Amino acid sequence: MRENRGPWYLLTGLLFGAVIGLAYAWLVQPVRYTNTKPASLRPDFKDRYRALIALAYQTNDNLVRAKARLELLEDQDVYRALAEQAQRTLAGGGNVEEARALGALAVALGQAPPTVEPAPQNTGIPASTTAVISATQAITTPISISIEATPSLTITLDTSPNPTSTTIPLVTLLPTFTPLPTRTPTPTPGSPFVLRNQEQLCDPNLEEPLIQVQTIDSAGQPVPAVEVIVNWETGEDHFFTGLKPELGLGYADFSMTPLTNYTLRLANGGQPISGLSAPECEAQGGERYWGTWLLVFEQP
């Protein structure tokens, strides 16, 4: 008598085959990316790449090139990424020059005029933008697509053994630049800031006592990248305005240790503000906490 087991064996075979296929595709011979882009780098390598872009910008003063390089990292907000990294570098006791370069590039990007910049002759990066997608393992028809953009556009579709190559004259392959809004006016060079306001603030939401600094120009607009120096008996710290863009381009703050006296001055001159120590505040319930100093400097 013939046993009727139905078509289930087909499903078993299908699943068995799928498992073999997946194991081969994921474990034995996964897709290999040998020509990755900077955007896929691990976050710490991205930070190093970004810092190098900023340091290179300090050397060559080429904002177009720096912008093109930053675009490779595909940050959602380039300005914020630079500013936050500068903050992290300073907070982590990292290289001050690096932090300064990151801050300077952030400010330069923020102040870029809202005009379309001329197409770069050669920014270094896209002199040849080559993207190669390889899937040449084990598959019977290797596919290799290569796109080159200098001085003509060459598209090669290689389906070995008979590769084809088409060269198209490069008519219009100019990069499109999105104009950035002007965020702040450039500070008047050489004009020292003067202290306009010194105020004690009591904000129970702040977790630690701060010295908050705001720098504004004569029009009341925030001025970024102003170096602030704080001294106390056993140390000194430097920081810059504009590195916390969410709080304003002219804003900077410093965390005080209670019961320590600080003197603050701006690096480009002006009067030093001494006798700054964490003020004591009292909440409605009688609870005491440390307050904050707000110093507003204005450029006449």
Added chain:
Amino acid sequence: MSRWVRFILAILLGIIAGLLYGWQFNPVKYVNTTPDSLGVDYKTDYVLMVSEVYTTEADLDLAARRLALLGGASPQESVNQAILFAESHGYTDADVSTMRKLLADLQLYRPAVGDAAP
């Protein structure tokens, strides 16, 4: 068609489906790559940045450590490859010259004992 033939065909169909899914629809994704896997054009630009920074910092140790991230046999080799790529892809003379300066200095470079890549 016998039951065994259909069974084998089902396995083959499953393998094709698995490969298609694994390679095409949901391939292994590399999101935390290292600089040594960058494309040669990006590596060249990285070398150019290191060279540009070197012109002001003049710190060969630091430049070599930065170049070490690119993998390669040696920093000199990385710069050499970058120069070759730059020359064949229309980089400006100034950029190539900046990289050549770094290469020339690296050829005289002897790393101090105990230096480690960052």
